[in-house]
Structures are given as C-alpha cells and as structure tokens.
Amino acid sequence: xxxxxxxxxxxxxxxxxxxxxxxxxxxxxxxxxxxxxxxxxxxxxxxxxxxxxxxxxxxxxxxxxxxxxxxxxxxxxxxxxxxxxxxxxxxxxxxxxxxxxxxxxxxxxxxxxxxxxxxxxxxxxxxxxxxxxxxxxxxxxxxxxxxxxxxxxx
Numbered sequence: 001x002x003x004x005x006x007x008x009x010x011x012x013x014x015x016x017x018x019x020x021x022x023x024x025x026x027x028x029x030x031x032x033x034x035x036x037x038x039x040x041x042x043x044x045x046x047x048x049x050x051x052x053x054x055x056x057x058x059x060x061x062x063x064x065x066x067x068x069x070x071x072x073x074x075x076x077x078x079x080x081x082x083x084x085x086x087x088x089x090x091x092x093x094x095x096x097x098x099x100x101x102x103x104x105x106x107x108x109x110x111x112x113x114x115x116x117x118x119x120x121x122x123x124x125x126x127x128x129x130x131x132x133x134x135x136x137x138x139x140x141x142x143x144x145x146x147x148x149x150x151x152x153x154x
Contacts (some may be wrong), residue, residue: 001123002095004047007054011039016061020050028053030060030072037061048124052092059091060084093133097123102137112144127152 002010011018017036020043023029027049029040039057041050060072064084072084097119105122106115112134120130128149135145 001098001101002055004051004054007051007058010058011054011061014061018054028057030057032065037065046126048120049126052096052125052129055092055096056088058095059088063087063091089129089132090136093129093136096125097130097133099137102134102139106134106139112140113148115139116148 008018015037016030016039018039018041020041022044023040023042026040027042027045029038031038031040039054039061041053041057043050045053057072064072064087072088101123102119106118110118115134116127116131119125119134120127123130131140131145131148131152134140135142140148
C-alpha cells in the first residue's frame with residue numbers, strides 16, 4: 001500500500017510539482033502550463049481523500065498525458081472503461097487497494113457494509129471509493145453498491 005510520501009515521490013520522479021491548497025470546488029487538479037506539470041490537492045479534504053486524489057491524479061498523468069490533455073479536474077464519474085475518470089480511479093485503486101491484498105483481508109461472511117468499511121479502514125481510502133472498487137472486483141453486487149453510494153457522505 002502506497003502512503004502519501006510514496007505518491008509524492010512518484011510525482012517528484014516525473015517532474016510534477018505537487019501543492020496542497022484549499023480549494024472550494026475540486027478535490028484535485030492536474031494541469032500542464034508551458035510544459036510544466038502541476039498537481040493541486042485540496043488541503044481541506046480529509047487525509048484519506050487527499051491520498052486517493054493524489055493517486056487518481058497520478059493515474060491521469062501516467063495514463064493520459066500523452067493523449068494531448070493539459071487539464072484534468074474532478075469529472076463526472078462514469079463507469080465505462082473508455083472513460084478517463086474510470087481509468088484514473090482504477091489506477092488509484094490498484095496501487096492503494098491491490099486486489100490480492102483485498103482478497104486476503106475480507107472474509108466472505110462479512111456483510112457488504114462490513115466489507116466496505118473494513119477495506120476503507122484497512123487501506124485508508126474514502127468509503128465511497130472502497131465501495132466502488134469492491135463492486136468493480138465483484139465482492140458486492142450492484143444493489144448493495146447503489147445503496148452504499150447513497151448512504152455514505154464522503
């Protein structure tokens with residue numbers, strides 16, 4: 001599991017400047033200004049959200065920077081493999097909640113809510129993203145996932 005420092009090192013190694021600043025609307029922003037990449041993370045968000053957003057923006061940088069994108073912001077969350085937001089979320093989930101590590105920690109007798117809470121706590125990620133990833137991996141069904149998305153505030 002990558003910590004905040006590990007993620008910052010990944011950006012540093014790629015020459016991306018990361019800044020934590022209060023933002024009123026976005027959780028994160030990745031942009032290219034005159035061939036210099038910058039990543040801004042909303043410092044007002046809880047630490048697990050900041051860590052998730054940092055991994056997500058790293059995903060955009062690694063997966064999409066060569067596609068001509070110069071600005072990546074929080075977008076509408078889509079569920080298709082062609083969607084850049086879905087791809088960046090998968091990238092973040094793979095490095096923060098590796099599927100093999102999830103398999104090792106969630107007993108099958110847990111309820112869907114217990115699985116999600118356990119994964120979120122164990123991997124220090126937002127509950128909504130733990131629910132999404134467990135749905136993507138087939139550990140919870142669509143009905144449970146939809147219910148959890150509506151009932152969770154973060």
